[in-house]
Amino acid sequence: MSFERLSFPLTAFVNQEPLKMALLLNAINPRIGGILVRGQKGTGKSTAVRALADLLPEIEVVAGCRFNCNPDDPTNMCEDCRARFDKGEKLPKEKRKMRVITLPIGATEDRVVGSLDIEKAIREGIRALEPGLLAEANQ
Numbered sequence: 001m002s003f004e005r006l007s008f009p010l011t012a013f014v015n016q017e018p019l020k021m022a023l024l025l026n027a028i029n030p031r032i033g034g035i036l037v038r039g040q041k042g043t044g045k046s047t048a049v050r051a052l053a054d055l056l057p058e059i060e061v062v063a064g065c066r067f068n069c070n071p072d073d074p075t076n077m078c079e080d081c082r083a084r085f086d087k088g089e090k091l092p093k094e095k096r097k098m099r100v101i102t103l104p105i106g107a108t109e110d111r112v113v114g115s116l117d118i119e120k121a122i123r124e125g126i127r128a129l130e131p132g133l134l135a136e137a138n139q
Helices: 017-028 045-055 079-086 109-113 118-124 133-137
Strands: 059-062 093-096 114-116 129-131
Touching: 017 045, 109 114, 109 133, 129 133
Parallel strands: none
Antiparallel strands: 059 093, 114 129
């Protein structure tokens, strides 16, 4: 049995006009740089952000990329995607919904930014990055 997350419509939020306006402005112009949503527990902060994410169109990413690279923007690609692009390889694309990434309260720097993949370093003797939450949230 599978359960699908129900979406609460953004328009159903009452007395939250500044929050809705800030979310919509960030969706229209991502160069704003984001917003900090704060408030007491149970006031609908996460629900409002998820409601906005459900309104946003799907995005194209490079299929299988750990960093969700944009296949049409080589200037912002990870090393792997950029190397494939520079070789003239056609990058496989896939569409996916925008994701809402939750930042845990006690998140450490290595969980947010990423860290050295110790297992790969020991097993294969190579340095490799274990992507963090920022990689998941990319795009």
